[in-house]
Amino acid sequence: MIAVRGLVKRHGALEVLKGLSFEVQKGEVAAVIGPSGGGKSTFLRCLNGLEGFEGGEVRVGDNVLTPATHPRRDAALLQRVRRQVGFVFQQFNLFPHLTVLENVTESPVQVLGLARDEAEARGRALLDRVGLGEKLAHLPRQLSGGQQQRVAIARTLAMQPEAILFDEPTSALDPVMTGEVLAVIADLARGGQTMVVVTHAMGFARGVATTVHVFADGHDVEHGPPDRVLGDPQHAVTKGFLRETGKG
Amino acid sequence: MPYTSSLMRARVGALALLLAGSLGRADTLSEVRQRGELVWGADQEGGGPYIYPREDDPSQVTGFEVELAARLAEYLKVKPRFFQGPWDKMPELLRTAKVDIVLNGYEWSEARAETMEGTLPYYVYGLQLLARKDDAGLASWKDLESPRAGRLRRVGVLTGTAAESYLREHLAERIEIVTYDGNTDSMREVETGKLDATLQDTPIATFYGPSFPRLRKVEAPVGRGYYVVYARKGDRALVSALNEALILMIRNGELERLYRRYDLWDDAQAELKTLAESARFYGYAQAVGAAVTEGRLPTEEEVRRQVRPRGWTVVRRYGLTLLQSAGVTVILSVLSFPLAITAGLLIAVGRMYGPGWLRPLLAIYVETLRGTPVMLQLYFIFFFLPEVGINVPAFWTAILGLAVNYSAYESEIYRAGLQAIPIGQMEAALSLGMSRALALRRIIVPQAVRIVIPPVVNDFIALFKDTSVCSVVTLVELTKRFSVLSQSTQATIELMLLTAALYMLMSYPLSVVAGRLEARMAREGA
Numbered sequence: 001m002i003a004v005r006g007l008v009k010r011h012g013a014l015e016v017l018k019g020l021s022f023e024v025q026k027g028e029v030a031a032v033i034g035p036s037g038g039g040k041s042t043f044l045r046c047l048n049g050l051e052g053f054e055g056g057e058v059r060v061g062d063n064v065l066t067p068a069t070h071p072r073r074d075a076a077l078l079q080r081v082r083r084q085v086g087f088v089f090q091q092f093n094l095f096p097h098l099t100v101l102e103n104v105t106e107s108p109v110q111v112l113g114l115a116r117d118e119a120e121a122r123g124r125a126l127l128d129r130v131g132l133g134e135k136l137a138h139l140p141r142q143l144s145g146g147q148q149q150r151v152a153i154a155r156t157l158a159m160q161p162e163a164i165l166f167d168e169p170t171s172a173l174d175p176v177m178t179g180e181v182l183a184v185i186a187d188l189a190r191g192g193q194t195m196v197v198v199t200h201a202m203g204f205a206r207g208v209a210t211t212v213h214v215f216a217d218g219h220d221v222e223h224g225p226p227d228r229v230l231g232d233p234q235h236a237v238t239k240g241f242l243r244e245t246g247k248g
Numbered sequence: 249m250p251y252t253s254s255l256m257r258a259r260v261g262a263l264a265l266l267l268a269g270s271l272g273r274a275d276t277l278s279e280v281r282q283r284g285e286l287v288w289g290a291d292q293e294g295g296g297p298y299i300y301p302r303e304d305d306p307s308q309v310t311g312f313e314v315e316l317a318a319r320l321a322e323y324l325k326v327k328p329r330f331f332q333g334p335w336d337k338m339p340e341l342l343r344t345a346k347v348d349i350v351l352n353g354y355e356w357s358e359a360r361a362e363t364m365e366g367t368l369p370y371y372v373y374g375l376q377l378l379a380r381k382d383d384a385g386l387a388s389w390k391d392l393e394s395p396r397a398g399r400l401r402r403v404g405v406l407t408g409t410a411a412e413s414y415l416r417e418h419l420a421e422r423i424e425i426v427t428y429d430g431n432t433d434s435m436r437e438v439e440t441g442k443l444d445a446t447l448q449d450t451p452i453a454t455f456y457g458p459s460f461p462r463l464r465k466v467e468a469p470v471g472r473g474y475y476v477v478y479a480r481k482g483d484r485a486l487v488s489a490l491n492e493a494l495i496l497m498i499r500n501g502e503l504e505r506l507y508r509r510y511d512l513w514d515d516a517q518a519e520l521k522t523l524a525e526s527a528r529f530y531g532y533a534q535a536v537g538a539a540v541t542e543g544r545l546p547t548e549e550e551v552r553r554q555v556r557p558r559g560w561t562v563v564r565r566y567g568l569t570l571l572q573s574a575g576v577t578v579i580l581s582v583l584s585f586p587l588a589i590t591a592g593l594l595i596a597v598g599r600m601y602g603p604g605w606l607r608p609l610l611a612i613y614v615e616t617l618r619g620t621p622v623m624l625q626l627y628f629i630f631f632f633l634p635e636v637g638i639n640v641p642a643f644w645t646a647i648l649g650l651a652v653n654y655s656a657y658e659s660e661i662y663r664a665g666l667q668a669i670p671i672g673q674m675e676a677a678l679s680l681g682m683s684r685a686l687a688l689r690r691i692i693v694p695q696a697v698r699i700v701i702p703p704v705v706n707d708f709i710a711l712f713k714d715t716s717v718c719s720v721v722t723l724v725e726l727t728k729r730f731s732v733l734s735q736s737t738q739a740t741i742e743l744m745l746l747t748a749a750l751y752m753l754m755s756y757p758l759s760v761v762a763g764r765l766e767a768r769m770a771r772e773g774a
Contacts, residue, residue: 048679050675050678078678082679082681086679086680093675095673095691097694106690107680107681110682111680152676156680
């Protein structure tokens with residue numbers, strides 16, 4: 001579904017990703033963990049073209065992003081990629097001038113060309129699924145952070161992407177709200193949704209992920225089934241990281 | 249499409265036309281005859297006795313030049329059409345063919361004869377020195393030269409007139425010359441004591457004498473000069489036709505009758521008859537020899553003069569006219585502002601999200617327009633663009649000028665508004681598969697608009713008052729109407745209060761709206 005080969009990303013002189021390779025199969029839930037500054041978020045943003053990169057390639061289905069991909073000239077290609085992989089942000093980024101339901105229906109109507117009532121039916125069902133069926137007419141600022149993130153997930157699901165990228169979806173939330181959001185993501189995993197989740201929640205990675213990847217210093221230093229990677233880490237970085245986070 | 253082709257022509261021919269200095273036009277006389285209309289330029293703010301608002305209907309004009317223009321047109325067998333414009337811009341209006349002739353107390357001078365074609369004189373004026381009756385220390389021109397209490401005497405004149413040149417030539421270092429734009433301003437300043445004296449053309453001194461009872465004439469008029477009608481350089485056929493008409497009017501007494509009605513006929517006018525006589529040697533033998541019958545002189549009733557109105561009379565008499573001009577102000581504002589905010593938004597979006605080559609161009613546009621006065625921009629559109637073949641009528645010049653000027657300010661407001669939208673909003677929209685354009689239209693701009701509403705409404709109030717500069721392109725809006733009426737009636741205080749009240753009435757509701765919107769934004773925390 002998503003295949004990354006030799007990805008190099010620089011911020012000026014600083015090399016953030018140093019030839020990183022990575023793969024996600026359809027139906028797989030990949031959790032990406034690792035110390036801060038390991039390039040996890042940057043990596044995720046390269047996958048749907050929010051950031052360009054200096055080396056390697058990103059393949060999403062039949063579409064290939066390369067260092068030559070231009071944000072304006074290749075807008076059509078990027079749009080195809082983004083239709084296939086949704087993105088959920090750490091800061092939710094809901095549209096503050098639209099109601100909860102409008103946030104969810106905006107793109108299906110404007111981009112997919114769905115009829116409004118069809119989009120609204122789809123939106124209602126998704127908001128029900130994330131437990132916000134009662135808040136359709138609310139504005140984002142009237143919701144808690146956890147509720148906002150669940151709306152953001154519903155908004156992404158409304159586009160029916162083949163995969164969803166989560167960029168530390170619970171880092172801005174308190175433990176209770178974190179629980180609400182992780183429950184939604186776990187629910188999606190059970191439904192077979194392909195996902196890449198950058199996270200610090202070790203319990204979640206252990207319980208929900210099919211594969212755990214450890215990113216450090218611009219490389220995917222170790223990956224495998226959660227039990228193996230978290231229970232019997234091979235790499236020094238993984239061992240150190242797990243010690244610091246209290247073994248999840 | 250006509251504009252496109254004009255622009256093409258502009259690029260090719262701009263320089264050549266500029267060098268030529270005037271529009272290559274066919275003979276104006278035949279054009280006037282074909283059109284059936286003689287368009288004559290004057291400024292009613294100049295006031296009496298030349299041209300000023302009629303007392304019974306202030307939206308119409310009267311004055312000896314209005315009547316003279318009517319008679320001249322009649323001799324040419326066409327109708328007169330008065331074209332209002334600022335007095336000092338008359339040569340520009342003539343050059344850009346917005347008028348056929350200028351007939352507005354323009355003195356003959358060598359410099360003007362270089363650029364325009366003058367007729368025979370229609371009036372012989374002098375320069376009358378006026379001082380306060382109670383000022384015993386100023387009884388002669390000689391007194392003017394001695395400083396009082398250690399400072400030079402202050403003498404007021406109308407900007408750019410023969411009176412100003414006369415003072416500069418004869419008394420340059422010995423007095424202080426203060427210039428004014430309205431011809432009665434300096435008379436008022438003498439009455440109030442800010443000036444020691446004023447030098448006025450004899451018609452003005454005579455006409456406004458009754459309105460300024462505390463002034464008196466000092467010695468006889470000096471610096472005899474001639475008012476002539478000006479046509480475009482090279483329009484000799486038109487000038488000949490006007491000269492013939494003037495000769496006939498001098499010979500049959502029409503001119504004398506007209507001037508007596510305005511109390512303008514004095515001994516100096518005898519020279520007109522001599523000039524008309526001698527014109528037989530310059531190709532006007534036919535007009536000089538034609539048989540004419542002299543008409544009667546005007547009656548007492550006809551020479552009755554207007555007195556300065558006061559108080560509620562002013563409100564009753566001129567309120568409606570001011571209100572109509574306020575309408576012009578409103579129309580200018582409400583037509584130009586939507587254009588300004590639309591253009592401003594496009595410019596701001598272009599500067600922030602447009603292609604690389606476009607951004608510096610838009611930056612230059614904004615900086616140029618913000619860095620130059622709107623008056624110059626209007627002037628450019630009205631008086632320069634005709635040189636390159638683009639003729640925009642006064643009304644649309646004003647709309648366009650205001651819209652273009654304010655678009656620069658609006659774009660900066662929008663830019664600030666757009667910058668206030670977090671980058672995550674665009675990223676979220678793109679991640680949902682939206683194109684950049686769609687994201688801007690549906691997500692970014694609607695949020696920015698909410699932020700900028702209060703400053704935009706404030707700018708609307710500013711534009712609303714800036715419409716007053718449109719008088720440079722010959723429009724008569726509220727401020728210009730105030731100037732015109734106050735010059736002709738001297739009821740300055742009443743008219744000023746009335747005008748200010750009208751502006752307040754129109755802008756205060758906008759302030760209230762702006763305040764409410766601001767309060768709502770604060771409450772919503774957007």
